Amino acid sequence: MNIHKISNNILIFYFLIFFSIELESKEVQIVTKIDNDIITNIDILDEYNYLITLNTNLKNIEKKDLLDFAKKSLIKEKIKEKEVLKIFQLDKKNKVVDDMIQNIYKNLNLNSENQFREYLNNNFVNYEDVYRKISIESAWNQMIYEKYRDKIIIDENKLKEKILKNKKKTVSYFLSELVFDFKNKEDIKKKYSEIKKSIQESGFEKSVIKYSISDSKNNSGIVGWINKNTLNEKIQKAIEKIGIGEISDPIIMPSGAIILKLGDKKIVDADINLEKELQKLIEINLNNQLNNYSAIYYNKIKNNFSINEY
Secondary structure, three states: OOHHHHHHHHHHHHHHHHHHHHHHHOOOOEEEEEOOEEEEHHHHHHHHHHHHHHOHHHHHOOHHHHHHHHHHHHHHHHHHHHHHOOOOOOOOOOHHHHHHHHHHHHHOOOOOHHHHHHHHHHOOOOHHHHHHHHHHHHHHHHHHHHHHHHHOOOOHHHHHHHHHHOOOEEEEEEEEEEEEOOOOHHHHHHHHHHHHHHHHHHOHHHHHHHHOOOHHHHHOOEEEEEEHHHOOHHHHHHHHOOOOOOEOOOEEEOOEEEEEEEEEEEEEEOOOOHHHHHHHHHHHHHHHHHHHHHHHHHHHHHOOOOEEEO
């Protein structure tokens, strides 16, 4: 008999006993009500567990901040779900969702769906719940594309010029972002000052969880390595003013004000395949515009719901 398997079973057994006792000791309370749908303290604990299971970097965030993030995440998901259910069915298998699930488990260094299911099970997360969450996000993205595709502007000739302009060497930046909304210029100054203080005291990642409205907060705000040529001029200029480890001033975009952190930078050879690089740039530009429209549309429909927090 496998001694490691016995040990794991014992650990799981004791965890389940502890977890059930903890739940029993906690009175189930309604935390938020969105129209007639409720979010309880237990729902928030489940969301917290889901978030740290799919993004282990979040385990570095203080629990109280992450629980607040989990609540906001659930509110956003509920609103998106209500909106997409007007158009889509979410209970069917979907190739796009399957691909998104595959990307998730590959990022966790897992090799198959079976391994992913086992990993979720070991962390007390239900695979079907994960599939539904990803289905909501996929349907939302599709809806945003259908609503705004006529407004998307991509000038391929301009993008080609941008690529050819930097044929030999170029700079690549490792970036993280924090996106916050605002009402007016004074509000930007006030919020930036508050966020800057939080970054100095708690660090950028924790401040992202607390303040960012972008979906990138699920990955601690990390955007990753971005070629300078793919960035618009406003963002390029902001990054050129800061050093490694520093943050930018707020950059005003349609989706909100963006604070960028420069994690690192490197010079890379620009031995390029024009068509391949062009497709990358088109995809980045498309995603940026869709993210902007997604934030605009979400803020618009959010006002149609009655949201009460207790």
